[in-house]
Amino acid sequence: MITLLENVLERADGNYVTAQDLRLLDKALSSWQARKEAYNNIQVHEAEIINQAVEAMRTSDRFTAKPMDTLGVDRCRRDMILGLRCCALAMLLEDAEMLKDRVLYWQQNIFLAMQLNYHGYKFIWLALQSQLPKEQAELFSPYLKIAHEMMSGK
Template sequence: MITLLEALVEGADGTYASKQDLRNLEHAMFSWAERKEAYLAVQTNETSIIDRAMTLMQASKTTPNDNAIDKARIVRCRRDLTLALRYYALGMLLQDEEMLKDRFLYWQKNVLQAMGLHHYHGVQFVFESICTELPKEQANLFKPYFKLGEQTIMSN
């Protein structure tokens, strides 16, 4: 929504907003209540979403099956997944893919590349958890943002 409002202000500099800009804003305003409810549901269920994501990640074939994973790594992973969940939720609430990319995805991509992780699937487990913990209509609101995240992080 921030990017949408910025585009509207830029496009209407010294003139009136275009009909398309007004339609886009109207659509964003129309879906606000639904997005706000999904955001609040994530906030309320954050612990269970992250717990489920951690369980899915530890049981998956995409993470090392190392019983000696230290508690510090688990704490960091939990913290990172929580941060990701909060940014994805904010991106969905504001209906703002550019904000999500600028404030989180590019940073996460750089961190993962620096760590040598080229096939990281952690946020995939967060999305799976959202799909389990929230009603389908609310979970579906997150789908384009997690898809964007996967595309951004896995791109070169």
């Protein structure tokens, strides 16, 4: 929504907002209540989502050969919490560009420097689907998909 508002302001610049931009704003505002409820539900269930995602990651095929130590689990949990919260905010504000600019490019650079492909967002998605109603999970899906694609190198 922040990016949308910035774009609308830039295009209007001394003129009236176009009918097309008004429709975009109407669409964003019409889904506000559903996005807010999903955001609040994610916040309430954060601990369960993260615990389930971390456990799924720890027991996945990726870590069978080399299990994560306590430090690895703690870092993974920290990264997942950050990712979940940032994706939730992007969903609330309906703003994928903000998610990319404020978090994912930075996070992606760190993981590239460490020569790691991060798949935590896949596990967050699986956990989130079991914790939220389907409609709320679907609102969240596009942001997790962007995050997963950027971080896993796909």
